[in-house]
Amino acid sequence: MARAPFQVLVILYRKHDEIIQYCIFERKEPYNQIQFVAGGGEGEETLIEAATRELWEETGVEVASLLPLKSLCYIPTNIFSMEQREIWGEEVYVIPEYSFGACVGELDTIRLSSEHMGFRWVTYEEAQKSLKWDSNRTALYELDCILRR
Numbered sequence: 001m002a003r004a005p006f007q008v009l010v011i012l013y014r015k016h017d018e019i020i021q022y023c024i025f026e027r028k029e030p031y032n033q034i035q036f037v038a039g040g041g042e043g044e045e046t047l048i049e050a051a052t053r054e055l056w057e058e059t060g061v062e063v064a065s066l067l068p069l070k071s072l073c074y075i076p077t078n079i080f081s082m083e084q085r086e087i088w089g090e091e092v093y094v095i096p097e098y099s100f101g102a103c104v105g106e107l108d109t110i111r112l113s114s115e116h117m118g119f120r121w122v123t124y125e126e127a128q129k130s131l132k133w134d135s136n137r138t139a140l141y142e143l144d145c146i147l148r149r
Contacts, residue, residue: 004041005088007075007097008051009135011036011143012061014104014121020147021121022140023110024130025058028117033132036139038097051100059119060111067101071142073135099139101146 012023024034037058041050051066074094077085085092110119122130124144131137 001042002087003080003084004043004045004050005092005095006041006047006050007038007095008041008047008054009036009038009071009097009099009139010051010055010066011099011101011136011140012055012059012104012110013101013143013147014106014108015147016106020144021123022127023059023104023119023121024127025112025119026117027115032117034130035132036136040095047098048100051098051102055102058113058115061102061104061108063102063104067103067143067146069099069101069139069142069146071099071135071139073097073138075135097135099135099142101143 014021025037027033027035037055039054039058045053048066055061055063075097076094077088077092112119124140127140128137131140
């Protein structure tokens with residue numbers, strides 16, 4: 001199936017009493033970086049369908065609903081294969097990344113995909129220090145503001 005010209009970012013979180021934790025993931029090669037669940041849409045998927053699928057593929061977690069965030073960034077297409085860029089057309093230089101929050105319960109089990117080496121549940125402050133990408137930090141800031149409101 002062809003990769004759609006957009007990206008999704010999903011932030012897993014859990015709340016217990018007044019404590020909020022966020023799940024960060026360590027990617028395998030070639031990136032070896034800390035980030036949230038991320039991936040591209042496929043075919044004619046909607047944003048919600050793509051985010052739900054990526055969450056399932058990378059963590060084995062199913063959620064009843066996703067919280068759409070306003071945070072939006074653009075990713076340069078030069079990180080994708082030439083073959084993929086040719087499908088999108090030579091005039092596509094960036095693709096949008098849409099962000100979502102996903103609440104899980106204490107008993108939900110994470111089953112890592114082959115894309116990741118590990119995961120950790122951390123505080124907002126720990127996540128902000130660990131995340132590689134500005135887009136992840138911005139979406140986390142927005143989600144944390146919403147959850148603490």
